[in-house]
Amino acid sequence: MDYQLELTNVAKHYKDFIAVDNVDLQIKKGEIISLLGSSGCGKTTTLRMIAGLIEPTKGTIRIQGENMNGVPPHKRDISMVFQNYALFPHLSVYENIVYGLKMRKIRDKKVLMERAREMMDIVQLSGVENRLPRELSGGQQQRVSLARAMIVEPKVMLFDEPLSNLDAKLRERTRVEIRNLLKRMNVTAIYVTHDQEEALTISDRIAVMNKGKIEQITVPTELYTKPATKFIAGFVGHANFFEGTVQHVDGDRILVKSKGRHLIQAVVPGAGRLSAGKEVTLAIRPENILAGASGQNMPNLVSGTVTARIYLGSTVRYLVDAGEGKEIEIDLQTKHLVDCGEGDTIHFSLDENNLILVNR
Amino acid sequence: MRREKDTWSYVNIWYLIIPLAYVTFLFLIPIFKMIYMSFFEFQGVGKALGVFTWHNYARFLMDLYYWKVLGLTVGLSFLSAVICAVMGYPVAYHLCRVNAKAKHILTALSILPLWVPITVRLFGLMSLVETGTLLAVELGLVYCGLPYMIMILTGPIGNVNRSVEEASYVCGAGFWTTFFRITFPLTIPGLVSGFMLVFALNTAAFVVPVTLGNGKIITMTTLIQQQATYIYDWGFAAAISVIFLIVSMIISNSGKLYDLWQARKAARSEKLLRTAVRGEGENL
Numbered sequence: 001m002d003y004q005l006e007l008t009n010v011a012k013h014y015k016d017f018i019a020v021d022n023v024d025l026q027i028k029k030g031e032i033i034s035l036l037g038s039s040g041c042g043k044t045t046t047l048r049m050i051a052g053l054i055e056p057t058k059g060t061i062r063i064q065g066e067n068m069n070g071v072p073p074h075k076r077d078i079s080m081v082f083q084n085y086a087l088f089p090h091l092s093v094y095e096n097i098v099y100g101l102k103m104r105k106i107r108d109k110k111v112l113m114e115r116a117r118e119m120m121d122i123v124q125l126s127g128v129e130n131r132l133p134r135e136l137s138g139g140q141q142q143r144v145s146l147a148r149a150m151i152v153e154p155k156v157m158l159f160d161e162p163l164s165n166l167d168a169k170l171r172e173r174t175r176v177e178i179r180n181l182l183k184r185m186n187v188t189a190i191y192v193t194h195d196q197e198e199a200l201t202i203s204d205r206i207a208v209m210n211k212g213k214i215e216q217i218t219v220p221t222e223l224y225t226k227p228a229t230k231f232i233a234g235f236v237g238h239a240n241f242f243e244g245t246v247q248h249v250d251g252d253r254i255l256v257k258s259k260g261r262h263l264i265q266a267v268v269p270g271a272g273r274l275s276a277g278k279e280v281t282l283a284i285r286p287e288n289i290l291a292g293a294s295g296q297n298m299p300n301l302v303s304g305t306v307t308a309r310i311y312l313g314s315t316v317r318y319l320v321d322a323g324e325g326k327e328i329e330i331d332l333q334t335k336h337l338v339d340c341g342e343g344d345t346i347h348f349s350l351d352e353n354n355l356i357l358v359n360r
Numbered sequence: 361m362r363r364e365k366d367t368w369s370y371v372n373i374w375y376l377i378i379p380l381a382y383v384t385f386l387f388l389i390p391i392f393k394m395i396y397m398s399f400f401e402f403q404g405v406g407k408a409l410g411v412f413t414w415h416n417y418a419r420f421l422m423d424l425y426y427w428k429v430l431g432l433t434v435g436l437s438f439l440s441a442v443i444c445a446v447m448g449y450p451v452a453y454h455l456c457r458v459n460a461k462a463k464h465i466l467t468a469l470s471i472l473p474l475w476v477p478i479t480v481r482l483f484g485l486m487s488l489v490e491t492g493t494l495l496a497v498e499l500g501l502v503y504c505g506l507p508y509m510i511m512i513l514t515g516p517i518g519n520v521n522r523s524v525e526e527a528s529y530v531c532g533a534g535f536w537t538t539f540f541r542i543t544f545p546l547t548i549p550g551l552v553s554g555f556m557l558v559f560a561l562n563t564a565a566f567v568v569p570v571t572l573g574n575g576k577i578i579t580m581t582t583l584i585q586q587q588a589t590y591i592y593d594w595g596f597a598a599a600i601s602v603i604f605l606i607v608s609m610i611i612s613n614s615g616k617l618y619d620l621w622q623a624r625k626a627a628r629s630e631k632l633l634r635t636a637v638r639g640e641g642e643n644l
C-alpha cells in the first residue's frame with residue numbers, strides 16, 4: 001500500500017529534551033488526520049518536520065513514497081498554515097494569497113485572480129484584497145494564511161491550529177468549508193488542534209498526542225467511546241475514573257472493587273485476559289451515570305453530596321463528592337432534572353455497559 | 361486620560377529645556393553667526409566685519425574648481441555608501457542568523473574598529489595604500505562607514521520574522537527567491553537609513569581626506585579648513601560651509617523621497633488592482 005505521507009519512527013530531540021518521540025503515522029491520499037493534544041506535546045514540531053523546516057533527529061518521512069530527509073521545504077510540494085499566521089507584511093492580501101501559485105510558475109493574471117477570488121469567497125475575505133496584513137483583524141489574518149495555503153493544492157497540507165482566532169460561529173462554518181474543500185481537491189491534510197470538537201468534526205482519523213508520543217489513532221466516533229488510555233478519556237470529553245482491583249471475571253463481565261470501596265460491575269470487551277487481583281482503571285462518561293437510583297450494597301450504586309451544579313444549556317452537570325476525596329461529574333438532561341441542589345445527597349448508578357477499561 | 365496626558369506634557373516641557381539650551385548655545389548660535397559672517401567682507405581675525413557682500417558666494421559658485429570639490433565630496437561619499445551597503449548587508453544578515461552567543465562575539469568584532477582612535481586606524485591604512493590618491497580616500501571612507509552600516513542593518517534584518525521566511529519556503533520559494541521577494545523588501549527602509557547615515561558621515565569626514573588625501577585630494581571639509589586656518593578668509597570659509605550645509609541637508613533628506621515614492625507606488629497599484637478585479641467580476 002502506498003501512502004501519501006508516511007512517518008516512520010520520527011523523533012526530535014532538543015539536547016536531552018524529547019519533543020517528539022518515535023512517531024509512526026501512515027496517511028492515505030485525500031485523508032484528513034487531526035493531531036490532537038495539549039499545549040507543548042509536540043504537534044507543531046511534528047508539522048515542522050514534515051514541512052522540512054526542521055530535520056528530525058531520527059526516523060524517516062516519506063511523501064508519496066519518496067524519502068524527504070534532507071529535502072528542503074520548497075521542494076516538498078506542501079503547504080502550511082502557521083500558528084502565528086506568518087503573512088508577508090509588505091504584500092497585499094491578494095499578493096499573499098497568490099504567492100504560492102506564483103512560485104509554482106503560474107503567471108497568467110486571469111488565472112491567478114480567478115483562483116484568488118474563489119479562495120477568498122471560501123474564507124469570506126472578499127473586499128479586503130488590497131489591504132496589507134496589518135490592516136486586518138486577527139481573524140482575517142488567519143483566514144488569509146488559510147487561503148494562501150489552500151490555494152496551491154499541494155501533496156500534503158499542514159494546518160497548525162488554523163481557526164484558533166475565529167469566533168465560534170465562523171469557526172464552525174469555516175471548518176466545514178475546509179473539510180469540503182479538502183475532500184473536493186482530494187488533498188491529504190494534517191490538522192493540528194487542541195479543540196477536540198474541531199478534531200472530531202473535521203477529520204477522518206484522529207491521532208492523540210501526549211508528551212511527544214501518539215497514544216491512539218482512530219476514527220472520531222471510537223475516540224470518544226473507546227479511548228485507549230486514561231489520558232485520552234480525560235482529554236477528549238469528560239470522564240470519571242475508578243481505580244481498583246479485579247475481584248471476579250466472568251466472560252466480558254468483571255467485578256471491580258474500587259479504592260473508594262465501591263463495587264463496580266462492568267461489561268467490557270476483552271475482559272477475558274484479566275484475572276482476579278489485577279489493578280485496573282475504569283472510566284465512565286458523565287452522561288452515562290444515571291441519577292436517582294436507590295438501594296444498598298448493589299453493584300454500581302454510589303451516593304455522594306452535591307458540591308456544585310453547573311448549568312450547560314441542554315444538560316446540567318453535578319459535581320458530587322463521593323467520599324474519600326473522589327469527585328464525580330454527572331451530566332443530566334435538563335428535562336430529566338432531579339430536584340436537588342448543593343449540599344443535598346444524591347444517589348446514582350454507573351451504567352455497566354458504558355464503563356470503559358483504559359490503560360494508565 | 362486627560363489628566364494623565366497633561367501630567368506628561370508638563371514633565372516633558374521642563375525636561376526639554378536642558379537639551380534645548382544645549383542645542384541653542386552650542387549649535388544654533390554658532391551656525392547663525394557663521395551664516396551672518398558669510399555675507400560680509402572679512403577683514404582679519406579680531407577685526408570688525410566689513411561691508412555686506414555677495415562676493416563670498418559668488419566666488420564659490422563662479423569657479424568650476426570649487427564645484428569640482430563639491431562633486432568629488434558627494435561622489436566619493438555616495439560610492440562609499442553604496443560599497444558599504446553591498447558589503448555590510450551580507451555581514452549583517454549572517455549576524456542576525458547565527459545563534460545568540462556567536463552574535464554577541466561577531467557584533468563586538470564588527471564594531472571593534474570603532475574602539476581604536478580614527479587616526480591610529482588610518483595610520484594603519486596609510487601603510488598599505490599610497491596616500492594622496494582617490495583610491496586611498498575611498499578606502500578610508502568605506503573603512504569608517506562599514507561598522508555603522510552593519511550596526512544599522514542588523515536592526516531591520518533582525519526584525520524580519522523568521523516564520524515569514526519559513527512561510528515563503530513552504531509556499532515553494534527557494535532561498536534566493538525568498539530573499540529577494542520577502543527579506544530584502546522588508547529591510548529596504550533600514551537600508552535607506554543606513555545608506556543615509558554612512559553618506560552623511562562620509563561627506564562630513566575630515567580626518568580621512570586629511571590623512572589619506574595628503575593635501576592632494578581636496579574635499580569640502582578640507583577646503584573649509586584650508587580657507588579658515590591657512591588663508592584666514594573666514595567669510596569665504598563661512599560661505600562654503602553654508603553651501604555645504606544646504607547640499608548635505610538636501611541629500612540627507614532625499615531618503616524621504618523613497619518613502620514618498622513607495623506611498624505613490626502603493627496607491628497606484630491599488631487602483632490598478634481594484635479596477636482589474638472589478639473588470640474581471642463583470643466578465644464572470
Ligand SMILES: Nc1ncnc2c1ncn2[C@@H]1O[C@H](COP(=O)(O)OP(=O)(O)OP(=O)(O)O)[C@@H](O)[C@H]1O
Pocket residue numbers: 014017019037038039040041042043044045046083194
Ligand atoms: N527550539 C527548541 N528548543 C528546545 N525545545 C523546544 C524547541 N522547540 C520546541 N521545543 C519544545 O518542544 C515541545 C513541543 O513543542 P511544540 O511547539 O511542538 O508544541 P505544540 O504541541 O505545538 O504546543 P501548542 O499547542 O502550545 O502550540 C515544547 O515543550 C517545547 O518547549
Ligand SMILES: [Mg+2]
Pocket residue numbers: 043044045083160
Ligand atoms: Mg503549536
